[in-house]
Amino acid sequence: xxxxxxxxxxxxxxxxxxxxxxxxxxxxxxxxxxxxxxxxxxxxxxxxxxxxxxxxxxxxxxxxxxxxxxxxxxxxxxxxxxxxxxxxxxxxxxxxxxxxxxxxxxxxxxxxxxxxxxxxxxxxxxxxxxxxxxxxxxxxxxxxxxxxxxxxxxxxxxxxxxxxxxxxxxxxxxxxxxxxxxxxxxxxxxxxxxxxxxxxxxxxxxxxxxxxxxxxxxxxxxxxxxxxxxxxxxxxxxxxxxxxxxxxxxxxxxx
DNA sequence: ATGGTAGAGGATCTA
Numbered sequence: 333x334x335x336x337x338x339x340x341x342x343x344x345x346x347x348x349x350x351x352x353x354x355x356x357x358x359x360x361x362x363x364x365x366x367x368x369x370x371x372x373x374x375x376x377x378x379x380x381x382x383x384x385x386x387x388x389x390x391x392x393x394x395x396x397x398x399x400x401x402x403x404x405x406x407x408x409x410x411x412x413x414x415x416x417x418x419x420x421x422x423x424x425x426x427x428x429x430x431x432x433x434x435x436x437x438x439x440x441x442x443x444x445x446x447x448x449x450x451x452x453x454x455x456x457x458x459x460x461x462x463x464x465x466x467x468x469x470x471x472x473x474x475x476x477x478x479x480x481x482x483x484x485x486x487x488x489x490x491x492x493x494x495x496x497x498x499x500x501x502x503x504x505x506x507x508x509x510x511x512x513x514x515x516x517x518x519x520x521x522x523x524x525x526x527x528x529x530x531x532x533x534x535x536x537x538x539x540x541x542x543x544x545x546x547x548x549x550x551x552x553x554x555x556x557x558x559x560x561x562x563x564x565x566x567x568x569x570x571x572x573x574x575x576x577x578x579x580x581x582x583x584x585x586x587x
Numbered sequence: 588a589t590g591g592t593a594g595a596g597g598a599t600c601t602a
Contacts, residue, residue: 341594341602345593366594574593
């Protein structure tokens with residue numbers, strides 16, 4: 333079984349790339365973030381033709397998340413229970429005995445900004461919810477854009493980024509708190525190429541210089557972690573014309 | 588410290 337996540341930065345612009353990627357890679361599940369469209373405009377039919385069901389929660393202009401899957405979804409949730417939040421950042425769905433969450437953690441803009449404090453307020457709600465999900469589902473996979481580079485080795489220039497948004501200690505502590513629930517960063521289960529990243533700024537030719545950060549992650553519950561046989565980043569799509577600034581992360585599970 | 592690019596939507600806001 334193959335699960336993947338991809339921040340597409342507008343599903344409208346990236347739809348043909350997503351369809352091509354599905355056809356090529358045949359994942360069982362693909363989580364999307366930053367779809368940047370409202371539910372009425374979600375391309376259900378185009379995705380269905382490619383052989384995938386969709387669940388989604390959209391929003392005008394910003395945010396929006398989805399899960400595409402070969403199997404039909406059940407028990408769909410489109411918000412963190414109990415959290416009043418205008419921003420559409422999470423969706424959860426069940427496929428057989430597998431629970432999948434697609435998450436778009438707030439970016440935070442800049443340390444000290446209002447968006448940064450929103451991020452730091454949001455993360456404990458997210459953590460508490462995942463704690464409950466782990467109780468309810470033995471096989472839980474949390475995939476998405478976490479907007480946190482967990483360690484210095486996940487940053488092309490740790491000195492330059494020290495203390496800055498995506499790398500600051502409060503954010504990294506929040507990420508470690510997620511792992512403390514019993515979730516595993518699947519990427520680090522395996523030996524990986526050095527300087528592996530999932531996001532590169534569009535500016536300053538950052539991709540060509542490999543000036544990236546690893547901020548997209550797949551976290552697995554204990555039972556899934558034991559079944560995980562690979563975790564990879566698909567850099568190739570970043571070389572396409574009009575690419576997203578993020579690339580897919582993929583896990584393979586022996587289920 | 589600043590500014591560089593991309594997307595949405597039609598001037599800025601967000602990343």
